[in-house]
Amino acid sequence: MGRVLMKGTEAIAEAAIQAGCKYFYGYPITPQNEIPEYMSAHLPEVGGVYVQAESEVASINMVMGGGSTGYRVMTSSSSPGISLMSEGISYIAGCEIPAVIVNVMRAGPGLGGILPAQADYLQSTKGAGNGDYNLIVLAPSTLQECVDLTQLAFDLAQKYRNPVMVAADGFMGQMMEAVEIKPSPTRNQPADESWALGFMGERGGKRSHLHSLYLSPEPLEEHNRKLQRKYAEIKKNEQRCETYMIDDARLVVAAYGTTARISRSAVNNLRAEGLKVGMIRPITIWPYPFETFKRLPSTVEHILVSEMNAGQMIDDVKIATSCKYPISFYGRMGGFAPSVREIEDECRRILGQ
Amino acid sequence: MSEVKVYSRPKSWMPDVSSHYCPGCGHGIAHRLVCEVIDELGIQNDAIGLAPVGCAAMIYDYIDTDFCEAPHGRAPAVATGIKAVRPDKIVYTYQGDGDLASIGMGEIVHAANRGMNLTVIFINNAIYGMTGGQMAPTTLIGQRASTCPLGRDVKVNGYPIRVSEMLAALPAPGYIARVTVAQPKYITKAKQAVRQAFQNQVDGKGFSLVEILSSCPTNWGMRPVEAFDWLVNTMIPYYPLGTFKDFD
Ligand SMILES: Cc1ncc(C[n+]2csc(CCOP(=O)(O)OP(=O)(O)O)c2C)c(N)n1
Numbered sequence: 001m002g003r004v005l006m007k008g009t010e011a012i013a014e015a016a017i018q019a020g021c022k023y024f025y026g027y028p029i030t031p032q033n034e035i036p037e038y039m040s041a042h043l044p045e046v047g048g049v050y051v052q053a054e055s056e057v058a059s060i061n062m063v064m065g066g067g068s069t070g071y072r073v074m075t076s077s078s079s080p081g082i083s084l085m086s087e088g089i090s091y092i093a094g095c096e097i098p099a100v101i102v103n104v105m106r107a108g109p110g111l112g113g114i115l116p117a118q119a120d121y122l123q124s125t126k127g128a129g130n131g132d133y134n135l136i137v138l139a140p141s142t143l144q145e146c147v148d149l150t151q152l153a154f155d156l157a158q159k160y161r162n163p164v165m166v167a168a169d170g171f172m173g174q175m176m177e178a179v180e181i182k183p184s185p186t187r188n189q190p191a192d193e194s195w196a197l198g199f200m201g202e203r204g205g206k207r208s209h210l211h212s213l214y215l216s217p218e219p220l221e222e223h224n225r226k227l228q229r230k231y232a233e234i235k236k237n238e239q240r241c242e243t244y245m246i247d248d249a250r251l252v253v254a255a256y257g258t259t260a261r262i263s264r265s266a267v268n269n270l271r272a273e274g275l276k277v278g279m280i281r282p283i284t285i286w287p288y289p290f291e292t293f294k295r296l297p298s299t300v301e302h303i304l305v306s307e308m309n310a311g312q313m314i315d316d317v318k319i320a321t322s323c324k325y326p327i328s329f330y331g332r333m334g335g336f337a338p339s340v341r342e343i344e345d346e347c348r349r350i351l352g353q
Numbered sequence: 354m355s356e357v358k359v360y361s362r363p364k365s366w367m368p369d370v371s372s373h374y375c376p377g378c379g380h381g382i383a384h385r386l387v388c389e390v391i392d393e394l395g396i397q398n399d400a401i402g403l404a405p406v407g408c409a410a411m412i413y414d415y416i417d418t419d420f421c422e423a424p425h426g427r428a429p430a431v432a433t434g435i436k437a438v439r440p441d442k443i444v445y446t447y448q449g450d451g452d453l454a455s456i457g458m459g460e461i462v463h464a465a466n467r468g469m470n471l472t473v474i475f476i477n478n479a480i481y482g483m484t485g486g487q488m489a490p491t492t493l494i495g496q497r498a499s500t501c502p503l504g505r506d507v508k509v510n511g512y513p514i515r516v517s518e519m520l521a522a523l524p525a526p527g528y529i530a531r532v533t534v535a536q537p538k539y540i541t542k543a544k545q546a547v548r549q550a551f552q553n554q555v556d557g558k559g560f561s562l563v564e565i566l567s568s569c570p571t572n573w574g575m576r577p578v579e580a581f582d583w584l585v586n587t588m589i590p591y592y593p594l595g596t597f598k599d600f601d
């Protein structure tokens with residue numbers, strides 16, 4: 001398959017199928033309905049199954065069950081639906097079950113609106129469910145990246161036996177762009193019989209038992225320690241980040257997803273005017289790319305965070321830079337994205353131009 | 354004189370483990386029935402259980418099959434997820450009445466309505482056992498519980514839900530029966546129903562649920578013998594035993 005023009009949600013769905021995901025559990029919510037619709041039409045063609053769940057509470061628990069078999073499974077939703085999934089995500093993390101969850105983020109809080117936002121940054125990266133757990137969170141900025149990160153999500157989920165979220169803002173879901181979707185090399189990876197349910201015979205009668213319940217404190221603390229060791233490993237191995245024109249930059253815009261696309265245009269325009277502006281773009285928003293922030297060049301004087309929310313990433317940038325730089329914020333909410341012009345103006349103001 | 358073996362533990366009961374259930378609790382008997390059926394059908398290596406949240410949360414300490422825990426009430430959804438991937442496996446849930454008929458009512462209704470080829474063992478003891486005896490959706494009219502100390506008042510709390518009759522109203526589920534483990538004569542019938550519910554899945558027939566009326570002497574504030582008498586004399590009249598639906 002060469003490059004084709006596709007809508008983001010459909011590109012994500014096809015990318016998942018090409019990554020070997022055969023089981024999808026979904027519930028309608030705008031702006032991600034094309035994903036379950038696409039899956040219901042195309043999974044049967046590859047011998048897969050689409051289940052329409054009765055709620056997001058049910059769909060995430062179906063994902064927990066499907067994932068416990070060691071095969072590639074997925075669900076998708078948008079913000080209010082992800083809120084309902086929080087309990088299940090905590091259980092999936094606690095039971096160490098691989099699963100891929102796509103959040104096509106819309107504006108909140110509450111029912112909010114169906115327009116794009118990045119207002120679930122804290123919910124996804126800090127954990128809305130109970131207990132000490134983390135999920136890997138990937139933030140695509142182009143539709144090709146929606147494809148690539150969706151496929152990567154399946155690899156990471158299986159590698160670490162952990163839930164992985166693709167946090168695509170509503171623009172990523174609803175816009176169209178040319179993408180190339182290749183079959184993932186790992187698409188036929190068999191279920192890991194050493195732990196997955198359904199292989200008791202293959203294990204010679206040794207059962208597998210997935211649980212997060214430990215009634216005594218000692219084994220529960222040990223279980224938590226084991227999870228924390230895994231999260232430390234993920235933080236070491238999986239930070240992903242792009243830097244753009246930062247080598248001599250005085251001002252760096254920190255942005256992800258759609259705001260990073262817009263910021264890139266602003267950086268280009270400002271550079272054409274001779275202003276030393278660059279961009280740092282986290283691709284994994286958990287684990288946060290602390291290492292890249294640590295290596296920002298000595299020319300940097302100021303950081304501008306831009307998001308489609310009220311500034312949810314600012315604290316991570318402060319931590320990543322040890323509060324070394326003054327930090328400004330420019331964001332829009334309610335379904336708006338900052339315009340190129342607005343970010344340019346903010347940069348000029350900061351640079352005193 | 355030759356030795357005659359009159360009792361042994363089922364093969365699928367975890368070796369050398371005794372249950373933590375209170376004296377006179379019905380959970381242990383129900384577990385044993387599940388184990389016996391698993392042994393008789395020869396499905397131990399293919400069975401995947403879903404543990405509930407409730408006194409039976411540790412069921413996987415007693416029954417030696419593959420297991421996954423489920424969040425409170427969500428076992429039918431987790432089971433649906435597994436069965437979609439592994440229709441060749443025997444997937445069963447074991448759930449209490451708070452788990453299945455209160456917080457998990459949505460999941461059980463829709464799993465039943467899809468007619469998914471699953472087996473559900475539903476333990477109705479008319480109380481929230483694990484959390485200390487609060488009123489359940491199945492608590493009988495007038496029955497005292499820690500959150501209805503004067504007894505269940507239908508004007509405030511509504512009526513106890515007859516889950517089997519309710520689910521039997523749906524076209525999709527194939528087998529729905531109510532049994533009890535209150536006395537040996539009932540236990541034989543209970544075993545037949547549990548066996549039927551698993552056999553249906555082996556035969557690929559579709560959704561099967563067995564409601565087992567069970568005892569909770571601890572939270573009913575009774576001695577074990579009194580509790581079984583109360584079950585027979587008070588619970589059965591409101592929750593009649595029988596098969597409400599069967600595959601034709
Ligand atoms: C989401 C959630 N809410 C509440 C609880 C607390 N809780 C644990 S067990 C239980 C009641 C279980 O009662 P039942 O299903 O009737 O099982 P039994 O103990 O009577 O066998 C509750 C409410 C929980 N663990 N999770």
Ligand code: SF4
Nearest residue numbers: 374375378408482569
């Ligand atoms: S509290 Fe009730 S249901 Fe729980 S083990 Fe004791 S008797 Fe059984």
Ligand SMILES: [Mg+2]
Nearest residue numbers: 449450480482
């Ligand atoms: Mg109960």
